[in-house]
Amino acid sequence: MLVVMQQGATDEQIQRVIDRLVSLGFTVHRSTGVMHTVLGGVGPVEDMDPADFEVMDGVKECHRIVSPYKLVSRHFRPQGTVIKIGDVEIGGDHVVTMAGPCSVESREQIECIAAIVAAQGAKVLRGGAFKPRSSPYSFQGLGEEGLKLMRAAADRHGLLVVSEIMDHTQLPMLLTYADILQIGARNMQNFNLLREVGRVRKPVLLKRGISATIEELLLAAEYIMSGGNYDVILCERGIRTFETYTRNTMDVSAIPVVKKLSHLPIVGDPSHGTGRRDLIFPMARAAVAAGADGLLVEVHPDPDHAASDGAQTLNPAQYAEMMQQVRSIASAVGRSA
């Protein structure tokens, strides 16, 4: 904790800050500059809120110097994390594609998609069974029946299953059917849910909230890891900006930033990242070029009649074309796809 006093701060004000730091268990170093006194506090308490000091009289600003996260830090595992699920490795040389519909709609639909994406090299089947829609009057998903259908289709085609858990009460059900538990953008800071998935031993795909910073994403991952579940895959899926042409702005730079700050693998989701089918190709290429360990993409046999998110969904021919382009880029950065 570094507390910078205002120019002209009184001795009394400085002493009050020192006292408070000491009372919190910090050892304090005082260094007096020409204009500012700076107090450096070293101590056991790592989750202090700098704002608590910034509102004290005479304080100019305050900086926390210990990272608020530890287990997710690159420092913790410099060589990087490769998550192995069966014979699929996420975080290794192969760029893993997770593809499927927004919502599971029927046996035929999910079977058809599983066949298509498996044939094109996807390793993981994605699909939603519980659909948190922003309108209460929209299709809400097939529920457990959807999970069953997805599991069966995945098994027939040698795919893993990733599906979203909305709520910690769904954990037993998801553990039964899914290989990877997806935490959606809206739940990125649902700390109860993070804590519960931290207690199981099943990989988690954690999506960045639409207004979350990278630090907040990493801190959410820390929540999970602090429970003992170290298999966390991060996902960049677009942040909210003032640009309106795209649904979100896919922050491609988050991919190399995460690779630098953390050892965890990160995948890109150009479907949600853009909200537009016609932007999935270039943004899938960009994500892989920037170092993504995988892609999450929506595919449907007939996107125009998808129950949800059709606008950001590829049809099978488009998916095949995307995979070809992605393989080209992966190869240009020394990876396979």
Next chain:
Amino acid sequence: MLVVMQQGATDEQIQRVIDRLVSLGFTVHRSTGVMHTVLGGVGPVEDMDPADFEVMDGVKECHRIVSPYKLVSRHFRPQGTVIKIGDVEIGGDHVVTMAGPCSVESREQIECIAAIVAAQGAKVLRGGAFKPRSSPYSFQGLGEEGLKLMRAAADRHGLLVVSEIMDHTQLPMLLTYADILQIGARNMQNFNLLREVGRVRKPVLLKRGISATIEELLLAAEYIMSGGNYDVILCERGIRTFETYTRNTMDVSAIPVVKKLSHLPIVGDPSHGTGRRDLIFPMARAAVAAGADGLLVEVHPDPDHAASDGAQTLNPAQYAEMMQQVRSIASAVGRSA
């Protein structure tokens, strides 16, 4: 649904859009302009995603013309909603103050605060029992014990209790102790939770998400109301912007906008809205001047030693001073406080 075709869209492209609208149950009006053909679709389906049409060939843009919300609309109850809980009215002439600590910490603390805020005219005691902190290593709240302490203190001082529900499994517990169920900013789009609180008959205080638009806030309220629970109080508590001096930017204009679009009452939270104790006074005044039906503010006997959020918390003397200023402003806009 209005679909505007691109200049030069072919008849075939236009027909494909018409066919799709018809297949979804819309009646379609076609109007051909000098440069653009516009298709107007009137139909039963109200939650179409305009993006589904915008990605079709030949389409320039698409607008939904029915509001995605109905029950929250001012149209639904033009005279406005006044929520009565005991003898407290929220949405009437009196500006209701809800005050208390960020977290309930002990019997002494909550008792002391309840006495202070009741003496200064607060009607509702606020306080958190479950604290969703962004670091897994922070204080997480007293749980049910905190709710009990808050209930007892409130009863002794004739106050109502508002406290946050984190999760639908906590509903029975919250119903036992609280008069108003608070839904936090991070849960504004936790649709499972919204649905569950929509099924009970207990007022809900719904906070705007930090990156939510006003329409999204209203739609979240619609979720609750669509379950039959019409007693929803909205809360403006700051949105994330690129300004860094304040923790959030309190969108004061959201208050009159909500009053215009909806019949629901809205309160302002200058503690979270700014994140800084020294800004609570001016922003409380601003919120009331702009038409807020109430205020939510953090008060602690000793903010410097509060377990959480001390930086945005008033001490008792400051709270008294704030109330005096707020009464002055309320009176200037023809209300009491």
Next chain:
Amino acid sequence: MLVVMQQGATDEQIQRVIDRLVSLGFTVHRSTGVMHTVLGGVGPVEDMDPADFEVMDGVKECHRIVSPYKLVSRHFRPQGTVIKIGDVEIGGDHVVTMAGPCSVESREQIECIAAIVAAQGAKVLRGGAFKPRSSPYSFQGLGEEGLKLMRAAADRHGLLVVSEIMDHTQLPMLLTYADILQIGARNMQNFNLLREVGRVRKPVLLKRGISATIEELLLAAEYIMSGGNYDVILCERGIRTFETYTRNTMDVSAIPVVKKLSHLPIVGDPSHGTGRRDLIFPMARAAVAAGADGLLVEVHPDPDHAASDGAQTLNPAQYAEMMQQVRSIASAVGRSA
């Protein structure tokens, strides 16, 4: 300058940072903590970019501790600045209203408006002669003729004139006709223009850029003051956020923040701040309640036929009503209006 080294930074990395600080003229203090080494640099160079250090090997983060501005700082003139122009004081007890059309359109129009706003207590006539429109096909203003008309109308009604300078080549013309030089949001960081208006002795009204932070606004004011022109009035006129109902989000909290950090007066512009006529009343009240020293508001005899910005313009009756409400609020905060 505080440079925090990463955990595990090598002596060589630390030495390289020290060498660089020393070569830039800093005196360096090194303090070694359990986890981090912190280097404090005190020196003559005040505009270092912390990012220059943050990209060095072994550096975790870097903070500048001297404010990038000096003359605008509250510290420089703790009692606050009152700008006197004739018998008008901006920054004193009286909340000064500056009102008028977006664009000067004709002699009749500006004469009519001047009469109206003077009668209602405005002290300054605002109006644009050069209109920087985002479409090249829009009305671009009357130019010098507009300034002449505005000057004449203002003189007849005892008003001051504020008008926007688009470009430093217009300075002689504006100095001839205006009492206050307005710098628009888009020019807030037009440093050539800031430098030129800093060289004259004429008050400047500096509007916050739509994506500028408060610090950037203050730094732009510093540019002007560093040239010797100390009469700078700041203006909060809305920032861009993801809210779409309002054209901009008026950051009311910027008003008390500026009052705290700086001695300069600040006014609020609810017309541009919201983009909607129906929000001008509540936001004018909120701005004054939060401590604004004045208001800038658009008024037109017939807003529906204004050449520009009609949607955010009041008609004369509305303006009179607004002034009455504003006087009520001003009185509630111990001021006149």
Next chain:
Amino acid sequence: MLVVMQQGATDEQIQRVIDRLVSLGFTVHRSTGVMHTVLGGVGPVEDMDPADFEVMDGVKECHRIVSPYKLVSRHFRPQGTVIKIGDVEIGGDHVVTMAGPCSVESREQIECIAAIVAAQGAKVLRGGAFKPRSSPYSFQGLGEEGLKLMRAAADRHGLLVVSEIMDHTQLPMLLTYADILQIGARNMQNFNLLREVGRVRKPVLLKRGISATIEELLLAAEYIMSGGNYDVILCERGIRTFETYTRNTMDVSAIPVVKKLSHLPIVGDPSHGTGRRDLIFPMARAAVAAGADGLLVEVHPDPDHAASDGAQTLNPAQYAEMMQQVRSIASAVGRSA
């Protein structure tokens, strides 16, 4: 212009909107739906502000259906624009690199950089002679002397020159020394400057403002083209978001969006787009993978001692490495670099 009336709008309110549309020269179609009346206006006036109608009584919303831009539209030149300057083509198969220092500092510096970047395949030398710095106390550039040095160095190495014009009074000077006139992000909406560069016949590199939407960028280009200068190169250089790890968030998706909406070439600037040297490689790769026609990148013989922007500047070895990676990606998307 489509005006959607509120549910329950009165005939009088509808008539008032029709009258206003007619008075503005529109032909009006009225279509009455079950819930909403929609008025379609077709007319000569293309720069109406929808907000002017949205504040009228009884109006729910208003949409402009003619694009506010014409000349920049892909429709205007479906095959795309290739700008030829000498034997360099921008917008063709070759991805053009523009490289050089943030500021020209000395003859030796610019000569050294020109030699290096030419050897690595850059076609254009970039460098600033006038530096608009956010602090008035920072280095402000060498001025005309800098342009002379850059011209000489570029000529010696067969490079073109791109340099920023700050102000329309600098136009004659820039026309003398530069092959491409750069308009910086802060000047993207300096309409006087846009108009002046629209009158000359010299290619313009137009950078996106940090809070500009893509539509606003295109409209700024329209300003230039409406003067007759059709050689406009757009540049994505990062937008402001709430992410703080990067200086800006480079909106890679803007590249394919611009390619779709417009025929103009677009380049990416990973130096400003990220503000961090260590992110230039992945973001240069991502930009080219997403379809950028070129790159703008900062290079300096000794970035740690650059007069400005050192943190986002590559050294010569890094530049060579970046070019190799970029060539790999360009080849993967069927282009050269």
